Amino acid sequence: MASRSSSRSRGRPGGRRIAGSVATLALAGSLLTACGGDSGTPTLNWYVNPDGVDTFRTYAEKCSTDQYDIAVQQLPSSATDQRTQLARRLAAQDSSTDLMNLDPVFVAEFANAGWLEKVPDDLAGEITDGGDYLEGAADTVTWDDGVYAIPLWANTQVLWYRKSLAEAAGLDMSQPVTWDQVIDAADNEGGTVGVQANKYEAYVVWINALMQGAGGDIVSDTEAGRDAKVDLDSDAGRDAAAVIQKLADSKARQADFTVSNEGTSLGQMFPAEGPGEFMVNWTFVYANYKGLVGSPGGPADEQQFDDLGWARYPQTVEGEASKPPIGGIDIGVGAYSDNGDFAMEAAQCITSTEAQVDLAVNDGLMPSTNSAYEEVAATGDFPEDLLDLYRTSVDEGGPRPKSPFYSQISAAVQSVWHSPTSVNPDSTPKRSAEYLADVLAGKRLL
Numbered sequence: 001m002a003s004r005s006s007s008r009s010r011g012r013p014g015g016r017r018i019a020g021s022v023a024t025l026a027l028a029g030s031l032l033t034a035c036g037g038d039s040g041t042p043t044l045n046w047y048v049n050p051d052g053v054d055t056f057r058t059y060a061e062k063c064s065t066d067q068y069d070i071a072v073q074q075l076p077s078s079a080t081d082q083r084t085q086l087a088r089r090l091a092a093q094d095s096s097t098d099l100m101n102l103d104p105v106f107v108a109e110f111a112n113a114g115w116l117e118k119v120p121d122d123l124a125g126e127i128t129d130g131g132d133y134l135e136g137a138a139d140t141v142t143w144d145d146g147v148y149a150i151p152l153w154a155n156t157q158v159l160w161y162r163k164s165l166a167e168a169a170g171l172d173m174s175q176p177v178t179w180d181q182v183i184d185a186a187d188n189e190g191g192t193v194g195v196q197a198n199k200y201e202a203y204v205v206w207i208n209a210l211m212q213g214a215g216g217d218i219v220s221d222t223e224a225g226r227d228a229k230v231d232l233d234s235d236a237g238r239d240a241a242a243v244i245q246k247l248a249d250s251k252a253r254q255a256d257f258t259v260s261n262e263g264t265s266l267g268q269m270f271p272a273e274g275p276g277e278f279m280v281n282w283t284f285v286y287a288n289y290k291g292l293v294g295s296p297g298g299p300a301d302e303q304q305f306d307d308l309g310w311a312r313y314p315q316t317v318e319g320e321a322s323k324p325p326i327g328g329i330d331i332g333v334g335a336y337s338d339n340g341d342f343a344m345e346a347a348q349c350i351t352s353t354e355a356q357v358d359l360a361v362n363d364g365l366m367p368s369t370n371s372a373y374e375e376v377a378a379t380g381d382f383p384e385d386l387l388d389l390y391r392t393s394v395d396e397g398g399p400r401p402k403s404p405f406y407s408q409i410s411a412a413v414q415s416v417w418h419s420p421t422s423v424n425p426d427s428t429p430k431r432s433a434e435y436l437a438d439v440l441a442g443k444r445l446l
Helices: 053-062 079-091 104-112 121-128 135-139 163-169 179-189 201-213 222-227 235-248 264-268 284-290 340-350 353-363 370-379 384-396 406-417 428-441
Strands: 043-048 069-074 099-102 150-162 192-194 277-282 308-311 326-333
Touching: 043 053, 043 340, 053 069, 053 340, 053 353, 079 099, 079 104, 099 104, 099 340, 104 326, 104 406, 121 150, 135 150, 135 326, 135 384, 150 163, 150 340, 150 353, 150 384, 163 179, 163 277, 163 308, 179 192, 179 235, 179 277, 192 264, 201 235, 201 406, 222 428, 235 428, 264 277, 264 284, 277 284, 284 308, 308 384, 326 340, 353 370, 370 384, 406 428
Parallel strands: 043 069, 043 099, 192 277
Antiparallel strands: 099 326, 150 277, 150 308, 150 326
């Protein structure tokens, strides 16, 4: 490992360097240099996902100092492609991979491989002590009794719906609702149900939430690595499959069901004709529709925007609390960075309360700390009950399996459970359990 700079200061970075705007550099096949220009000032490469990229550029500039610059490098939109690109660089011990936006499921794998710098003890204690950070967000950055990233935003899914559609169906949305009730309500009233069921990571998010809502998990004992217990062939697995099958067989299924993603169902909430939809989706939805009032794909006017409702993620089994999905972005520091101390300092600036508030207000990406939530609430840009729902959903939600072999787990589940129109509670859980167990044991290839 290359030597680190010893000039790290413990506080927030000082005054911003006077510089031009930070450019988003195109990703090339060759490794990027971590060196600066003629001045010798090092450049920290910050790999970011596209969500919130304009805000990231702003903070790359704000968090640059007289000692280092921060340059934004944009990753692909797909979480799978993001993981592939970062893993290739880190496996090659790339010294120019300084800062990374990490999907929470990357943290265990990358930390277990030795690819992430451990967060200093004082900061780690702040994250995990149950104080300012939301419990669900703090849990995403821990592995093997260590903290390996800093939460930036904490994402979760809620049930979005047209109030008029729910009222026509006779659903009391002030009380918990089940997937069966939602599907039946949409079917009976000529509406639809929006989900993410393409063959990609978000489909596993749905399957995982359905299983956890039925009291189970895809896998357990994940600390055992390849010897983790595969729990797909269970009552919870069959309950999850039954929900998917019910929607697949329903008139409430959207036309692009088998290739649906986070963006495709957005246009079904306020169609030119029809009652709209129920939709499970992430926190960006409110800000998205608010910005589209009077525009194609959005509410026709403010009155129609006021017909947008939200509620806790649906129950898989009536009477059992749902486990809303937990997502978001954590900031990690590359273990092979030539400027690890500077990068850890920059990571703290990038994850500041100010940055979290700006991501929420500008991009609808909700904070990982209670203090940032309070500032977001003070802006008046979001209804207070919606912010309370987000926080509760993160703290009471369900993470995906925390395993160094998560990418194999996810790919194996996708292989058997897709297409969603083929899911059958009598066969899919059993077949997927056998396949995943063989993949983890090295007996079958993905």
